[in-house]
Amino acid sequence: MIKLKNICKSFDEKIVLNNLNIEVKSGEIYGLLGANGAGKSTTLNIILGFLNPESGEVRMTDNEDDLEINRDKIGYIPENVNLYPYLTGVENLDYFSRIAGMKFTKEQLKKFLLECGLNEVDFNKSISQYSKGMRQKVGIAIAYAKNAKIYLLDEPASGLDPLSSNELSTLLRKMSDKGASILMASHDIFRVRETCDKIGILKNGLLITEIFSNEVTSTELESIYLKYMKD
Incomplete structure (x- = not known):
């Protein structure tokens, strides 16, 4: 599991994450939707240990007494993959x-x-x-x-054609069926709706709302997303 509790982070006095609370259960795919600069990548970097939050907790176990975070078994897919x-x-x-x-x-x-x-x-x-x-x-x-038991994905479908994106969704479902917790940051509304079990909309570091994907169509999700972005 992945559990973020009251995570706060700022850069140069600009608040990037404001009391962020997210829970991704074992076997669940969670989609974090937001525009560029919403705080999606910062969220992933805090979980990975690349950044330290000013306050809040990151947990990767159901055991409330286990404060140790083992990041060795996290699978991470960045938007731009650096290979030799x-x-x-x-x-x-x-x-x-x-x-x-x-x-x-x-x-x-x-x-x-x-x-x-x-x-x-x-x-x-x-x-x-x-x-x-x-x-x-x-x-x-x-x-x-x-x-891994935890996978973090930052715009994983970037550069993929529609067929490959669909294959990625199938692969992620296979991984979640094995019990993995998957957190996917993206601004691709359709792919998030098709892939994820639960969706959170992030705006200016605030988690505005959470939606179960089986309760909305892609069109409805787009309308909800655009409404929050315009408010």
């Missing part, structure tokens, strides 16, 4: 997996890439020949291979 251009897709996945303390056979590495939507003919091409969408799929595979 002179290595192939398979070699990049192998390299980053080893850094994380995991060693896979070549067949296992290929299986991860296939499940994340990369075509087999591209496995042994250098990353310098990859499109942004192809690089994104390798980044997704790097996170997926960790078999």
Whole structure:
């Protein structure tokens, strides 16, 4: 699980997160919707430990007495995946997996890439020949291979075509069905509605509302989102 309690963060006296409270249960996909600058990436960076909040708590366990945060098993997919251009897709996945303390056979590495939507003919091409969408799929595979209990995604469908975006949604559902807690930050209303169980709308660091995706259509969600953005 992921639990943020009364998280506050500011930069140069500008409030970026204001008493943010979010809970993502095991097996749940939570979509954090918001415009650029709403505080989505800051939220992920605080969970990852890259930033420290001024106040509030981050928990990743149901045990209220367990204050220790183990970030080693977090799978993180950034918007822009940084890979080694002179290595192939398979070699990049192998390299980053080893850094994380995991060693896979070549067949296992290929299986991860296939499940994340990369075509087999591209496995042994250098990353310098990859499109942004192809690089994104390798980044997704790097996170997926960790078999983590928590996944954080920052605009994960960036650079993906509609088919690949749909495959990503299917993969995330597979991960959540295994008990993973998934927090996805995005401004893609349709993808968030199709992928997530619960949706939070973030504006200027404030969580304005939370909605269960099965209670709204994409059109209704868009109307709700635009209303809050205009207010």
